Amino acid sequence: MNEMKENNNISSVCTNSMEKREGKKELTRTTILKTENFTMANSSFITPPATTSDIDQMPSVFALSTTATPPPPPPPLNSIFDMMPCDIIGGDQKAGSLGFIDLLDINQDFGTAASLFDWFAQNPIVGSQQQQTFVPSPASTLPETSEVLNNPATPNSSASISSSSNEAGNDAFQQVKTGDQEEKHDHDKTKKQLKPKKKNQKRQREPRFAFMTKSEVDHLDDGFRWRKYGQKAVKNSPYPRSYYRCTSAGCGVKKRVERSSDDSSIVVTTYEGQHIHPSPITPRGSVGILADSTGFGAATSSFVIPQTQYQQHAYMYSSSPSLNITTSNTSFSPTFSFHQRRSDSPSSLLRDHGLLQDIVPSQMRKEPKEE
DNA sequence: CGTGTTTGACCAGCGC
DNA sequence: GCGCTGGTCAAACACG
Numbered sequence: 001m002n003e004m005k006e007n008n009n010i011s012s013v014c015t016n017s018m019e020k021r022e023g024k025k026e027l028t029r030t031t032i033l034k035t036e037n038f039t040m041a042n043s044s045f046i047t048p049p050a051t052t053s054d055i056d057q058m059p060s061v062f063a064l065s066t067t068a069t070p071p072p073p074p075p076p077l078n079s080i081f082d083m084m085p086c087d088i089i090g091g092d093q094k095a096g097s098l099g100f101i102d103l104l105d106i107n108q109d110f111g112t113a114a115s116l117f118d119w120f121a122q123n124p125i126v127g128s129q130q131q132q133t134f135v136p137s138p139a140s141t142l143p144e145t146s147e148v149l150n151n152p153a154t155p156n157s158s159a160s161i162s163s164s165s166n167e168a169g170n171d172a173f174q175q176v177k178t179g180d181q182e183e184k185h186d187h188d189k190t191k192k193q194l195k196p197k198k199k200n201q202k203r204q205r206e207p208r209f210a211f212m213t214k215s216e217v218d219h220l221d222d223g224f225r226w227r228k229y230g231q232k233a234v235k236n237s238p239y240p241r242s243y244y245r246c247t248s249a250g251c252g253v254k255k256r257v258e259r260s261s262d263d264s265s266i267v268v269t270t271y272e273g274q275h276i277h278p279s280p281i282t283p284r285g286s287v288g289i290l291a292d293s294t295g296f297g298a299a300t301s302s303f304v305i306p307q308t309q310y311q312q313h314a315y316m317y318s319s320s321p322s323l324n325i326t327t328s329n330t331s332f333s334p335t336f337s338f339h340q341r342r343s344d345s346p347s348s349l350l351r352d353h354g355l356l357q358d359i360v361p362s363q364m365r366k367e368p369k370e371e
Numbered sequence: 372c373g374t375g376t377t378t379g380a381c382c383a384g385c386g387c
Numbered sequence: 388g389c390g391c392t393g394g395t396c397a398a399a400c401a402c403g
Binding site for chain 1: 391392393394395396397
Binding site for chain 1: 374375376377
């Protein structure tokens with residue numbers, strides 16, 4: 001019964017992407033981006049810059065990664081994103097702020113690695129290591145400045161997104177309302193009477209973590225259950241922005257999903273807050289879902305791929321593998337898993353690679369020549 | 372019946 | 388103060 005329930009949940013979670021996937025060829029790619037005032041990290045890597053300096057030379061938006069079908073792994077909590085502090089992404093954008101990579105002293109390694117995937121493959125334990133090294137700073141302790149330094153960047157942990165709050169140009173990253181606590185309070189009150197003005201109290205911003213994903217699916221499965229609570233039209237964009245909230249009790253993590261007005265194939269997902277739970281969906285034993293690429297997020301939360309497998313798949317990255325990010329239930333430490341697409345064969349992977357290349361916007365293709 | 376989505380209304384912050 | 392916009396609420400609705 002319970003198992004049944006969980007499965008149902010999974011189904012629900014996957015509904016969106018699955019349904020849409022049915023009719024269309026789905027190509028998804030997640031990217032790390034960096035904007036003037038905002039840095040976004042992301043999951044899989046296409047052609048990562050060889051060095052951080054390369055990154056600096058990249059356009060404001062660049063792709064580091066690519067994933068093909070199954071919806072990309074939006075960085076759930078404690079995911080690969082933990083390992084992708086903006087510092088890396090943005091290069092030396094912030095002197096003095098040590099990114100995860102910095103702390104691990106793997107900059108050089110990364111510079112020589114063929115890709116971030118390779119790097120991860122070479123440093124498979126980074127996840128847990130990072131888990132130990134960094135303690136996500138609670139949102140409440142975050143500085144209220146417009147810039148949040150990166151700690152392990154994850155949706156649930158303190159990702160960091162620096163965003164100049166007043167940058168009107170970046171709608172996607174506008175300041176958000178206060179934190180979870182306040183949010184919860186709101187929930188307890190009736191709408192009309194809530195929110196006693198906190199004029200003097202400036203809104204505290206949750207750490208936010210955004211990433212771009214090239215996908216035809218708006219709402220990507222990331223292993224968590226989300227409930228949509230609103231949708232608004234976005235100024236200067238034909239695409240609406242959807243607001244989601246984590247359905248886990250007490251968890252006030254929110255995320256916004258919208259399509260880029262510049263490139264409709266790009267989905268910008270912004271996470272806000274920290275999950276206070278490992279994963280809402282922990283289908284112990286529902287291993288089968290992993291094999292089913294469609295169950296990407298929902299099913300992956302409890303999977304821990306053996307390191308060997310991880311490495312093996314990691315090398316497939318160049319052929320656009322799917323990256324699955326998992327969160328260990330018990331340790332709450334990030335782990336990674338990779339799985340192939342439903343109908344993947346070496347040839348299909350290669351094909352995908354080509355497709356991905358095709359769909360990558362020119363701006364995103366401005367990747368450093370590295371081969 | 373439980374869960375998730377839709378959608379119009381409302382609230383808050385900000386700029387003018 | 389006013390209007391605009393982003394964000395949120397919650398009733399109504401859809402779906403399995």
